[in-house]
Amino acid sequence: MKILVAAAGSYGDIAPYTGLGARLQQAGHEVALAADASFAPLVESAGLTLRPLPADPHREQGGGSLLRTAAGFVRELGTGLAGAVSQDTGLLLLSTTTAPLGLQLSEALGIPSLGVYLQPAEPTREFAPVVGGARSLGRWGNRAAGRFSQRVVDRLYRDAVRALRTELGLPHAGAGALR
Known part of the structure; x- marks a missing residue:
């Protein structure tokens, strides 16, 4: 089987x-x-x-806020990921960073996909979200912080997911609905 593993980020990613x-x-x-x-x-x-992939998170994206810079990185990543998938790809394995975009390709091309995450990605009471640091906020706080983190990520990927779905001829769907 021909497998494409898609990952973006630093060396550790x-x-x-x-x-x-x-x-x-x-x-x-x-x-x-x-x-x-x-x-x-x-x-x-x-x-x-x-x-x-055009996925160097350290490359300058121009001035602006961290969220705007990250959104620019994600838009480029979506375009690059679409170009990395070949017609004979039999399986997509997606990192946390590439999953919101890779799932669109999986749907459009009929390629099975699987999220292969290096850290927990769903909200839980047991610990705080990875993106928020290691400090526990208690059972309720951890879960609430996890949900908030998901909303921030959804916002970050929203425009890139929308553009990719349009490019692929898929109907509109919000990033959060596709998790």
Whole structure:
């Protein structure tokens, strides 16, 4: 089976997926990893094919707020991810960062997908959301903070998801409805 693993972010966001990809390849699958081109040595040293994404989170996106900069990164990521998927892709494995966009491609192209997250992504009472730091806010506070974090992420991906769905000929749906 031809598998595309899609990940974006820093070294710590990409490196674990090279191990996953290498193991899948050992099991007889053909694996490509879609990530920023700066990770080519890491990806290739694991024996995987790199499909470059415009996903360098450290590149300047121009002036503006952190949310606006991140939204620009996400828009570019959506376009790049669409270009990384080939017609013979049999499975999409998506990181937390690529999942909101990759799910649109999965729907449009009829390719099965699976979120392979390095950290919990759903609100829970047991601990605070990863994006908010490690400090527990108590059972109710942790869950509320997790829901708030999801809303922020939905807002961040909203325009990119909308644009990608339009490009792919899919009906409108909000980012939160697609989790």
